[in-house]
Amino acid sequence: MQLYNTLSAKERATLLEQAGEDRLTLSFYQYAKIGNPELFRNHLFIKWDELNVLGRIYVANEGINAQLSVPAHNFGNFKEFLDGIYFLENVRLNIAVEHDLKSFLKLKVKVRNKIVADGLNDETFDVRNKGVHVAAETFNELIEDPNTVLVDMRNHYESEIGHFKNAVTPDVDTFRDSLDIIEEQLKDHKEDKKLVMYCTGGIRCEKASAYYKHKGFKNVFQLEGGIIEYTREVNEKGLENKFIGKNFVFDHRRGERITDDVIANCHQCGNPCDNHVNCENEACHLLFIQCDDCAKQMDNCCSTECQEVTKLPDEEQKALRAGTHNSNKIFKKGRSEKLKFKK
Template sequence: MTKYQTLLYYCYSTIENAELFATTHLEFCKSLGLVGRIIVADEGLNGTVSGTVEACKTYMDTIHADPRFAKTEFKIDDVEEPSFIKMHCRYKAEIVHSGLRDPHIIDPTKRTGIHLEPKEFLEMKDREDVVILDVRSNYEHSLGKFKNAVTLDIENFRDFPEKISELEQYKDKKILTYCTGGIKCEKASALLLHEGFKEVYQLHGGIIKYGKEAGGKDFEGKCYVFDNRVAVEVNTVNPVVISKCFNCGKTTAKMINCANPECNEHFTQCDDCGWAMDGCCSEVCKEHPRKRQYDGTGYYVKVPQQINVNKKGRADFIEELRPVTAQ
């Protein structure tokens, strides 16, 4: 019987006093025993939370009871244990960092690409007049992407706007955008329309929903997620592994963070190289004095670490990345 769930969701909706909302919402989540990461901005909510089935239901019911968030769609995964260690809810300028803050240019509540349900996306994606566009970052699409998708060399979604010029050759095509849960496509598709692309669509609910409702057909590899799971299976129809070990080139689906905290690079690494390199991407990182202990997972969480005692006799703390205990 399922004991825990992980919820992925977003909602573009104006929040008055969003900074105060973030503070009170954090306390509400903690009262339910939830863990996760939520971003609150004037433009809406973006979150992944995890907890017991009962706590998750209470959370979803509460969100839906608020008129501002009544249309929020939750992607629900049953999990064996909570997908986070702590609960964070922070106020930021945007719920997904794009640098596109001019509502006269980009406003997902007014104009975006046409939303395609997973089965509609599946039916359209292989047509000759269609281009599938991945709007995610390099480390995400290197782990998994749709077959024949166009990918962009971007380290972060905020780099997407400057890459629009590389897509000019596709202006006479139907553009089908996709991302993990749909949130990046809301702004990416709106920007494409603003830049003169005529037919722009987006995969509603993203890769996660596509896996649940269309079997994940032709999604090659795994889907990167922003929690302790790191990557999840999507394709139950024709799965393949496409990612390669950064060090030796062997096919592997395992993604880790470099054990050198000053590098902390996301990259794929096979188990053999993981142990040989001590969880590092290079010999330089392997010899770094602050290198973290590698336990085979390559995943590290932030925990408080005392670094000094101040003049008032109280300890000052920093957050130091430490490895999660292997399960």
């Protein structure tokens, strides 16, 4: 029985182009007690492979986190399958603002220790004891309250290209970094301030809201469905949009345009730009912001060193990548010393 991908990303991209069918990009998550994540993972892979679902899905004892794309004509069957799983019945599906045929090129269902890495080892912390979920209209009202502290629970490279007005945007590389930093910054306001949080689709805020309640914060709120659902609601209901810029997403699109505001800059020349790319040198693969002019001048690379590597024959490039990792810049997410205008 096939429980893994047999096609490369390139082969899959060709098949998607040939099929020419509409696909929906969406995401969902659910915290739940899963006794056997490996068995559940296999169940998901078998069914979703049949439906031609592609994406990146993490399963753990604490629940599931999924970003994926579904052929539009299979959406009904996909939803029926989810509703047949007791803890996923009527789960909120965050439908992307913009759809892309090749937002995902493979189906990857992986078992992880946690669906959101938090670095916590506190057995008394219950992620299900979450804060109050609020929809777009209530969220807009809350963040205008002078007694509210609005916090972006995403990482620096996400908030760099877009965020809510007047939000606290921690300069962190990972979610786990932000938990202690925010608690320390707001420790004197656990009872007198409303702590309102947001993230891409809600999963990080849900864990953070439970964590801060566990730490003694009395008034904890989170944006229901994150930026994705907020955008859908403000557009559907004609509400004021208080988000500016682009929403970073974790697929091949790397971002959804929410407003025309460009609040970031090219990391190489400093001109206004908010397009994330990955360095063309596969041994680097650094995520950074690059404008079209720099992309052309630098051959889609982050540095002249990487540019020289990409000019080598493929076999020589593979040899440079062999063995122990020769670069960890992929984890720096735009913080490479090679980038003159990084945040």
